[in-house]
Amino acid sequence: MRRMLRLTLMVLPLIAVIGPIAGADETVARQVEPWWEDASPAARSVERLRTIAPESWSPVEREERTFVIPAVEGKSDEARLLPYDLFATADVFHYPEDQSKFQGGMQVVYEVVQPADLILRCNSGSALWRCENTSNGKLTVFYTGGAWDLTGEGVFALNMPIISWRSYMGAPFAKGAYVLDAMGMQVFRAESGEHVQVTRPHDLGGAVGPDAWFTVANLTEYQIAITEIATDWEKSGYVGAVVTLTDADGESFDLPGAEVTAIVWGEGVHESSVVPLKPTGGIYDKGTVNYRFKFFGTYPPEFYDKQKITVKATVWVLGPDGVTREEQIERVVTRDQAEPMPLAVWQNRQRREDIRTADGRLMESRFLWTHGQYFKWWQSMEKADAALQATAMIGANIFGGGIYFAGIAVHPAVNCASGGGGYGGPQLLVEHPEWAVESAGGERSERVADMHRPEFRKYFVEFIADVASRYDVDGIKLDFTRIKERCYCEKCRDEYRELTGRDLMEDARPPYTEEYIRWQEDAVGDLVRSIREALDEVRPGLKLSHWGHDEPGSPSFQGRRPDVWLNNGWIDWFEIGCYGGDPDAAVRTWSRIARMVDRPECVWPAFAFYIGSIPQPGTATDRYVPIPRHNEFTGDGFHSKAGVMGSRRPVVLAPMYEAFRDTCGLSGLALFDLCQQTKENAKAYGEELFVEPAVPWYPASAPE
Numbered sequence: 001m002r003r004m005l006r007l008t009l010m011v012l013p014l015i016a017v018i019g020p021i022a023g024a025d026e027t028v029a030r031q032v033e034p035w036w037e038d039a040s041p042a043a044r045s046v047e048r049l050r051t052i053a054p055e056s057w058s059p060v061e062r063e064e065r066t067f068v069i070p071a072v073e074g075k076s077d078e079a080r081l082l083p084y085d086l087f088a089t090a091d092v093f094h095y096p097e098d099q100s101k102f103q104g105g106m107q108v109v110y111e112v113v114q115p116a117d118l119i120l121r122c123n124s125g126s127a128l129w130r131c132e133n134t135s136n137g138k139l140t141v142f143y144t145g146g147a148w149d150l151t152g153e154g155v156f157a158l159n160m161p162i163i164s165w166r167s168y169m170g171a172p173f174a175k176g177a178y179v180l181d182a183m184g185m186q187v188f189r190a191e192s193g194e195h196v197q198v199t200r201p202h203d204l205g206g207a208v209g210p211d212a213w214f215t216v217a218n219l220t221e222y223q224i225a226i227t228e229i230a231t232d233w234e235k236s237g238y239v240g241a242v243v244t245l246t247d248a249d250g251e252s253f254d255l256p257g258a259e260v261t262a263i264v265w266g267e268g269v270h271e272s273s274v275v276p277l278k279p280t281g282g283i284y285d286k287g288t289v290n291y292r293f294k295f296f297g298t299y300p301p302e303f304y305d306k307q308k309i310t311v312k313a314t315v316w317v318l319g320p321d322g323v324t325r326e327e328q329i330e331r332v333v334t335r336d337q338a339e340p341m342p343l344a345v346w347q348n349r350q351r352r353e354d355i356r357t358a359d360g361r362l363m364e365s366r367f368l369w370t371h372g373q374y375f376k377w378w379q380s381m382e383k384a385d386a387a388l389q390a391t392a393m394i395g396a397n398i399f400g401g402g403i404y405f406a407g408i409a410v411h412p413a414v415n416c417a418s419g420g421g422g423y424g425g426p427q428l429l430v431e432h433p434e435w436a437v438e439s440a441g442g443e444r445s446e447r448v449a450d451m452h453r454p455e456f457r458k459y460f461v462e463f464i465a466d467v468a469s470r471y472d473v474d475g476i477k478l479d480f481t482r483i484k485e486r487c488y489c490e491k492c493r494d495e496y497r498e499l500t501g502r503d504l505m506e507d508a509r510p511p512y513t514e515e516y517i518r519w520q521e522d523a524v525g526d527l528v529r530s531i532r533e534a535l536d537e538v539r540p541g542l543k544l545s546h547w548g549h550d551e552p553g554s555p556s557f558q559g560r561r562p563d564v565w566l567n568n569g570w571i572d573w574f575e576i577g578c579y580g581g582d583p584d585a586a587v588r589t590w591s592r593i594a595r596m597v598d599r600p601e602c603v604w605p606a607f608a609f610y611i612g613s614i615p616q617p618g619t620a621t622d623r624y625v626p627i628p629r630h631n632e633f634t635g636d637g638f639h640s641k642a643g644v645m646g647s648r649r650p651v652v653l654a655p656m657y658e659a660f661r662d663t664c665g666l667s668g669l670a671l672f673d674l675c676q677q678t679k680e681n682a683k684a685y686g687e688e689l690f691v692e693p694a695v696p697w698y699p700a701s702a703p704e
Contacts (some may be wrong), residue, residue, distance in 0.1 A: 039316070039324040041089040041107040041159050049109065054084045065205035066113060069120075069150070069187060076189065076196045079150045080114035083207035088214035089159070090318035091257035092245060095175050095216040102173075103322055105161035106144060106212065108204075112153050118196065120148035120185040123163065126198055127186035134281065134291065135176025135253055137592040138553035141167045151190050168511035171553025173216070175247070177254045177293065179281065180212040210279045213256040217247035219319045224255070226311050226331040228294070230346040233335060236301040238343050239264065239275055241311045242294050256281065256293040258315045264299040265308040275299045277311070282584035282591075283347050284663055289594040291587070294347065308334045352662045355697060363697040364661075365398055365668040366690060367477075367575070367604070369413070372402030374675035376636045386633045390674055393682045395690025400477050400670075413477035413547075414464065416527065417448055417484035428463075432456070438489035440505070450487040451523045451559075452495065457530060465534040468542055474696075475543030476535065478571075481528060482548070482560035483520050512555050520559035525570075532570040543698060546574040547606075549593050563596040573699055575670045578605035581652045583659035590664065602699045605660050606670035607653050609677055614646040624648050625681050632679045647676050650689040657689060667697040 057065070062082060071078040086108045093104035106129075121127055128141040144160035165173035183204075187196040228242035239262040243255045260277040277295035284291045299306070312330040319325065344350040355363040368391050370377060377387035378401065391399045400413045418428070429436050429449060435456040436445045449456050464476060486508055496504040500515040507516040528546070535542050549563065550556045562574035576593055578586035586605060594600035611624060618626050624646035630637055660666045 039326060042157060045085060045107055045109050045157055048085055052085055067201050067205045069199055072196050076118055077116040079116035079118050081150060082111040082113050083204040084109040084111065086204055086207040087211035088257055090316045090324055091255055092215045092217060092219065092315060092317045094219040094318060094320040099165055102162055103318055105159060107159055109157045111155045112150050115152050116150055117190050118150045119188050119190045122183060122185055126184050129183045130181045131178040132181050133174060133176040133178055136174055137595040138171035139551050140165065140173055141170040142173060169554065175216050177215045177256055178213060180208055210256055215245060215253050215255050217245055217253055218249050219247060219317065221248040222246065224315055224327055224329055226313055226329060229309060229311055229331060229333045230341045231309060232342055233306050233340045236298060238296060238298050239277060239309055240294055240296050240346050241277055243313045254293040255315055258313050260295040260313045262297060263310040264306055267305045267307050273300050282587045286348055289591050289600045291591050308332060349663055352665055355667050357695065362692050362694040363667060364694040365696045366396040366694065367398040367400055367670040368394060368396035368674055369670060369672045370401040370674040374636055374638050375631055375634060377401050383634045390633050390682055393686050395686040396671060397694055397696050413479050415480045416478055417480035417482060437485045437487035440488045445485060448485045451483060451527060452487060452492050457527050461530045461534050464531050465538050468535055469538040475545060478546045481546050482524055482558040486557060512557060517555050520557055521561050524559035525564065528565045528570050543572045546571050549574060549576050552592055552596050566602055567598050573602040573604055573668060575604045575606045579608035583655045586656055587659050587664055599699060601666060604668040604670055606672050607656055608672050609647050611646045611648060613644055617644045623652050625678055627676055631675060638675065647678060647681050649681060650685050654689055
């Protein structure tokens with residue numbers, strides 16, 4: 001006999017404006033049957049396959065979706081699998097403090113196309129699932145049970161319960177909305193259990209999508225609501241909605257894993273159309289760095305006279321009692337209740353108002369990095385002039401060139417970890433080899449300095465101050481401001497034991513202790529603070545910035561904490577790598593880091609001109625041009641990947657630029673790097689992307 005559950009649902013009232021809704025004016029009670037059989041992942045996967053219909057895939061599509069596990073000589077043969085479906089076993093899981101009581105997981109259906117004596121596991125070490133908790137802005141990892149059996153041909157379904165989330169990588173599992181980011185698998189011989197290799201299938205041939213997204217909350221009590229509906233009521237217009245869950249602790253979370261549809265009703269009795277709404281991330285509320293998930297879809301152009309929209313949401317909820325329930329909710333909005341809202345406004349993607357000087361000039365910092373080994377601007381005045389001409393051609397307004405104990409640029413960049421040099425330049429360690437890091441085996445580095453040495457930090461600070469006092473620069477850029485390699489010399493071991501009472505050799509292995517992390521961060525932080533103080537003495541007001549940041553919530557031995565340095569007023573801004581051409585992924589990266597600082601406008605994205613490899617080496621397309629062997633501005637040689645690497649055309653980076661300028665409201669960005677540009681492409685950037693010249697914009701000084 002099925003047990004009946006009494007459940008209270010909140011029915012939200014209809015209101016005339018579109019936006020978040022607080023509270024409800026009526027409550028209804030209904031009887032709900034927890035359909036154990038129908039709600040099981042196995043039953044749901046059968047129903048889902050009817051929609052996915054893998055039997056209709058073409059041979060080309062099947063090949064594109066197939067994941068290949070390469071052979072390892074002497075250990076294994078090649079295996080090929082075709083993932084049909086991957087989904088979270090519920091859209092919302094109950095969160096317990098004790099991970100052993102967590103009842104969530106993933107379900108996969110796959111076909112073994114080419115079998116081998118192999119099984120795949122995601123239950124230890126680097127064999128993990130990596131997610132982003134979009135609610136707290138941190139990356140986390142978890143492990144799953146179950147093994148993917150590849151020993152025979154056929155179609156298989158596998159339930160993979162989440163068995164642990166304790167790892168030295170990533171932040172702890174916490175409440176919030178989760179987006180699957182990547183995964184890793186350990187490959188074993190099925191018969192002998194011998195380990196073969198680690199493989200990272202990432203999106204599993206396209207099977208990973210919103211269905212693998214889920215939310216974790218305290219489900220002892222909860223409310224599910226459609227909190228926003230938006231539309232422009234136009235021909236070929238859009239429907240948007242937001243679905244949220246409020247848990248027993250009163251916290252609200254997005255439900256990106258929900259299934260949402262809209263019914264658009266025309267004026268006639270039979271005029272209606274069902275529109276599936278898909279979740280879109282990276283949508284920001286104005287004035288915040290936190291992004292939301294909103295559902296979006298377009299309705300058919302033949303609907304000229306839209307009068308009503310019904311939005312329905314289905315959410316699978318796995319409660320603390322271990323029962324999975326299908327919750328359904330709907331909300332109706334009519335034309336006279338909702339004012340038209342342009343899509344760009346609802347998604348906060350409209351062109352923002354630019355910052356300008358009193359005489360109307362655009363203020364926007366465009367920092368251009370220049371790799372001093374492949375673009376040797378510092379060798380002669382002619383090359384320096386060529387670098388500045390290229391900077392102007394691109395439309396950038398801050399030149400950042402690496403310096404090697406000399407500087408004639410606007411914002412010279414200096415390698416802290418190598419004591420000023422790097423990338424083949426002169427090395428401080430040639431003069432002071434005793435300041436180099438020492439490996440656990442007692443070998444001294446020829447390129448990396450030990451930041452724990454006070455005498456090194458003093459010398460380096462004086463070097464930076466000397467550059468600032470002798471050259472008419474506008475700022476200093478710190479690069480490699482971190483523990484690039486760990487030092488295990490006797491002095492470091494003695495110092496660590498004296499400060500912490502612990503053994504350095506033990507604590508320097510992951511998972512790192514709090515004492516070890518603090519020891520590393522203090523050394524690097526002392527260097528940055530001392531540079532700031534020295535610059536204030538010789539050149540008050542000179543800008544000091546930094547490149548790079550570790551992901552929040554991921555303890556690192558490197559001691560790189562520009563968020564702390566920025567909040568303390570030691571640097572004016574820092575840049576992070578937002579490489580690639582996907583603006584949603586890029587702003588998600590930015591959001592995670594921007595949440596850590598008091599002034600998010602001081603976190604600048606760096607766009608990469610380059611792509612690591614191009615499908616047809618030496619051939620230009622509408623999205624990139626090949627990078628030549630010799631730089632077209634100075635004639636300096638590029639590295640061995642010339643012709644294989646490509647330089648992105650402006651059309652690729654335009655959406656990135658617009659996203660950070662308009663959605664995130666930033667006035668500072670960086671471009672990496674001048675050595676990866678051709679004259680033709682550089683000119684195109686000035687004509688197509690940075691059309692309007694700009695003067696540098698700098699964030700206000702940190703408050704006292």
